[in-house]
Amino acid sequence: MNLANFGMDSITLAGPLEAKLRASQALGFSQIMLWARDLAGHPGGLDEAVRIVRASGVRVTGIQVMRDYEGLNGALHDYKFDIARELLRVCHAVGAPLLMVCSTTSSHASDDIHLVARQLAKLATAAVPLGVRVGFEALSWGRHINQYEQSWQAVELADHANLGVVIDSFHMLANRADLDGLADIPAHKIAMVQLSDFMWREIRSAEERLETARHLRVFPGEGAHSTELADLLRRLDRGGYNGDYSFEVFNDDYLQLAPEIVAARAHRSAKWVTDQVLRRSLEVRRPVHGQPVMA
Known part of the structure; x- marks a missing residue:
């Protein structure tokens, strides 16, 4: 495993798009997960943002995020499907191979898993x-789907080669998920693994869950659930997953720091994952300014 397996999520870094790309590259990361608003909100417009990303040479692993898509009917579904198609065009424009879809929180959504599967397909x-x-x-x-086993049930039922499940360590840790179910998910059906932790063992309310998720995550190796994270990562590795890992760390403290400082924390986290969890050395292949990046 090498640094090319890991990437930053742009939500973790302060500053404009260009600064996020530079900071990520400077520490040897060759990939990044972008949010559609990184591109749509660029002062030069979407086309200029796409040009900057493509010129940087950084590989975009995916675009965040389509929310509240599944389980709707009639005009509501038509509206959301239209928005989703626009996001797919953004993915295509910037060379992102993945559109992330989060399970719905809408009170208007049905819990019919067969409807959900059809709409995902x-x-x-x-x-x-x-x-x-x-x-x-x-x-x-999520209103109806809030465990990774449920998201896998919908993906499995959809039975579509172009659809996979996203494994997110924060949501699994927050829900104290039973990791045994990972064995039921074929490695090729895992579209992405998102990594983060948080600093306390127990989430005591729905409000604290949202506050932690949106403002107080930390990198793997920094939080209170290193044992559980190590177990999760080793299970994925034993199951044959060899795809991308994205550090999706929503943290208000990090947004007050220079993006290069935060990217350095991500680099240490990647080293923790490989050296401490998977018992491998972190291979760094990408030079910066003619000098190798030291793990």
């Missing part, structure tokens, strides 16, 4: 001509 079909895959993630506060 519909979106996955729409993504095929654009060369984009759809990844479905269970939010720990």
Whole structure:
């Protein structure tokens, strides 16, 4: 395993798009997960943002995020499907192979798992001509789907080659998920693994869950659940997963720091994952300014 397996999530870094790309590259990361608003909100417009990303040489692993998509009917579904297609076009433009879809929190959504599966398959079909895959993630506060086993149930039922499940360590830790179910998910059906931790053992309320998720996550190796994270990562490794890992760390403290400082913390986390968890050395292949990046 080498640093090319890991990438930053742009939500973790302060500053404009260009600063996030530079900070990520400076520590040897060759990939990044972007949010659509990174591109849509660029002062030069979407086309200029796409040009900057492509010129940087950084590989975009995916685009965040389609929310509240599944389980809707009639005009509500038509509206959300139209928005999702626009996000697929953004993925295609910037060369992102994955659109992230989070389980719905909408009170208007049905809990019919067969409807959910059909709608996910519909979106996955729409993504095929654009060369984009759809990844479905269970939010720990999702209205009907809030455990990774449920998101996998929907993906398995959809039975679409262009649809996979997203494994997110924060939501699994927050829900105290039973990791035995990971053995039921084929490695090729895992579209992405998102990594983060938090600083306390217990989440005591729904409000604290949201506050922690959106403002107080930390990198793997920094939090209170290193044992559980190590177990999760080793299970994924034994199951044959060899895809991307993204550090999705929502943290207000980090947004007050220079992006280079935060990227250095991510680099230490990648080293923790490889050296301490998977018992391998972190191989760094990407030179910076003619000098090798030391692990």
